[in-house]
Amino acid sequence: MTTYLYEQDLVPQKYRILVAMRHDILVRKIALELNIPVQELRRYLIEHLDMIQLENLPARAEMAADHADQGDAVAQALGREKYTVYLQILSGAAMDAIFREVDARLQTGTPLDDAIAYGRIQIREALNI
Amino acid sequence: MKRIVDVNIPLGPIHPCFKEPVRLKCEAKGERITGAEVELGYMKKGIERIMKGRPWQEVMFLAERVCGICSVIHNMVFIEAMEQISDIVVPPRAAYLRVIANELDRMQSHILANFSYCYTIEHETLGMYLLDLREHVMDELERLTGARVTCAYMIPGGVRCDIQRKEAEALLVSLDRIEGDLRRYSGMFESGPMIALRSRGVGILTLEAAQRAHVVGPTARGSGIAYDCRQNHPTYQKLGFVPITRPDCDNFARVMVRFDEVFQSIDLIRKCLRELPKGVVRGGGVCKAGETRYSGEAPRGELTYFIKSDEFGRIVEIQIQTPSIMNIEACCHEMIIGSDSIADVTATFISADPCVACTER
Numbered sequence: 001m002t003t004y005l006y007e008q009d010l011v012p013q014k015y016r017i018l019v020a021m022r023h024d025i026l027v028r029k030i031a032l033e034l035n036i037p038v039q040e041l042r043r044y045l046i047e048h049l050d051m052i053q054l055e056n057l058p059a060r061a062e063m064a065a066d067h068a069d070q071g072d073a074v075a076q077a078l079g080r081e082k083y084t085v086y087l088q089i090l091s092g093a094a095m096d097a098i099f100r101e102v103d104a105r106l107q108t109g110t111p112l113d114d115a116i117a118y119g120r121i122q123i124r125e126a127l128n129i
Numbered sequence: 130m131k132r133i134v135d136v137n138i139p140l141g142p143i144h145p146c147f148k149e150p151v152r153l154k155c156e157a158k159g160e161r162i163t164g165a166e167v168e169l170g171y172m173k174k175g176i177e178r179i180m181k182g183r184p185w186q187e188v189m190f191l192a193e194r195v196c197g198i199c200s201v202i203h204n205m206v207f208i209e210a211m212e213q214i215s216d217i218v219v220p221p222r223a224a225y226l227r228v229i230a231n232e233l234d235r236m237q238s239h240i241l242a243n244f245s246y247c248y249t250i251e252h253e254t255l256g257m258y259l260l261d262l263r264e265h266v267m268d269e270l271e272r273l274t275g276a277r278v279t280c281a282y283m284i285p286g287g288v289r290c291d292i293q294r295k296e297a298e299a300l301l302v303s304l305d306r307i308e309g310d311l312r313r314y315s316g317m318f319e320s321g322p323m324i325a326l327r328s329r330g331v332g333i334l335t336l337e338a339a340q341r342a343h344v345v346g347p348t349a350r351g352s353g354i355a356y357d358c359r360q361n362h363p364t365y366q367k368l369g370f371v372p373i374t375r376p377d378c379d380n381f382a383r384v385m386v387r388f389d390e391v392f393q394s395i396d397l398i399r400k401c402l403r404e405l406p407k408g409v410v411r412g413g414g415v416c417k418a419g420e421t422r423y424s425g426e427a428p429r430g431e432l433t434y435f436i437k438s439d440e441f442g443r444i445v446e447i448q449i450q451t452p453s454i455m456n457i458e459a460c461c462h463e464m465i466i467g468s469d470s471i472a473d474v475t476a477t478f479i480s481a482d483p484c485v486a487c488t489e490r
Contacts, residue, residue: 008170010168010170013169013170013173020177020448021435021446021448022435022448022450050166050167050168051167051168051169051170052167052169052454052457052458052461052488053167053458053462055169055454055458055488056342056343056454056455056458058450059342059343059450059454059455060341060342060343062343063340063341063342063343067340067341085341086341
């Protein structure tokens with residue numbers, strides 16, 4: 001059976017991109033932030049992003065660090081724009097729903113740390129990891 | 130009634146308009162592009178891995194082999210990063226000669242990029258004029274450095290060879306000719322009604338989208354981002370460098386920024402030759418242990434080297450962030466989305482001056 005180069009499985013190549021120095025530092029940082037196993041996060045990224053998005057992750061993360069979620073502590077803690085607009089690992093609708101839930105909890109008097117921890121659990125669930 | 134269906138249109142890996150192999154899987158609704166996915170891996174060199182553990186004397190040659198079009202800037206950024214680690218001071222004359230080599234490289238790269246764009250929109254006459262002009266720039270690069278492509282002109286503490294007075298005079302004469310011809314060609318591009326139809330309002334990259342994707346170089350400056358790494362370089366600061374921008378955000382703006390930057394490069398080279406300080410071109414120095422992040426302005430934008438070296442000047446860790454990574458990503462996920470025609474996909478892609486060799490390293 002003939003196999004074509006352009007139909008090859010891209011997983012090994014995508015994995016190579018993610019284990020490069022700066023990519024690895026970023027992936028480990030996100031995994032720590034969201035309390036996700038590193039390999040599970042890598043698998044998610046490989047499945048959901050194309051090769052050039054993976055290559056550009058550190059540059060986008062730098063821009064997110066400088067510009068995303070300015071002036072809103074909750075949005076910054078949850079990475080509202082960082083994960084949706086910049087790193088593009090979560091849809092905007094899913095993040096908006098999580099943000100609304102966290103906001104509702106804060107309105108009912110839940111401490112900030114607890115509300116953010118709840119929000120991060122919701123992000124993990126939305127990522128299905 | 131005609132039914133509109135969703136269609137997947139693969140472009141590449143081998144395509145007449147692409148200089149290098151890359152595969153774009155475009156999703157279209159009718160003729161309108163709704164999404165795109167990029168597949169790389171057709172020319173992966175693994176050059177960062179080859180560099181690890183090698184002494185800087187070998188890595189400087191490997192660095193300029195990352196890309197055949199902008200090899201001078203890879204050489205320059207790697208060497209200046211090693212100089213920063215090792216506190217090596219460059220003689221003023223050598224610093225000016227570096228600018229001349231770098232600007233000649235930028236000129237040939239921009240002219241080649243604009244040739245590719247003209248070729249893609251099927252304005253082959255203008256394309257061939259530009260390709261001919263590029264040869265003259267390549268000749269000047271050869272006159273200065275002794276080679277057309279992998280020049281290895283810059284070394285820690287200076288440059289390999291000085292420029293003679295006769296060579297400097299010949300370079301100035303050649304620049305006058307190049308400037309005259311290019312003014313005619315850029316005028317043809319700017320006033321061509323068919324070119325405008327294919328270029329104005331096509332491949333829009335908004336300022337916000339460009340910032341999010343960290344787009345750099347003429348692609349960013351075509352969207353109004355006034356950022357150029359040369360602003361932070363001490364030699365360029367002495368020359369009074371100011372970045373060129375255009376606010377239009379389309380293919381036309383990106384190509385015109387490149388034309389404008391070639392004229393700017395010509396002025397910078399003239400200024401360098403006029404103010405060229407006297408003195409040695411090799412200051413010497415020893416590469417030491419250290420870690421740094423160093424950026425320089427490649428023809429396509431900000432090129433960054435992350436380097437860690439040991440006490441013998443061997444490279445322990447290295448990662449190269451090339452401008453094409455950011456520009457191709459933004460091109461495929463922002464610029465071509467919403468294009469009204471499949472034909473605009475290739476034109477928009479080429480307008481971002483993508484370099485797959487740089488991207489894949």
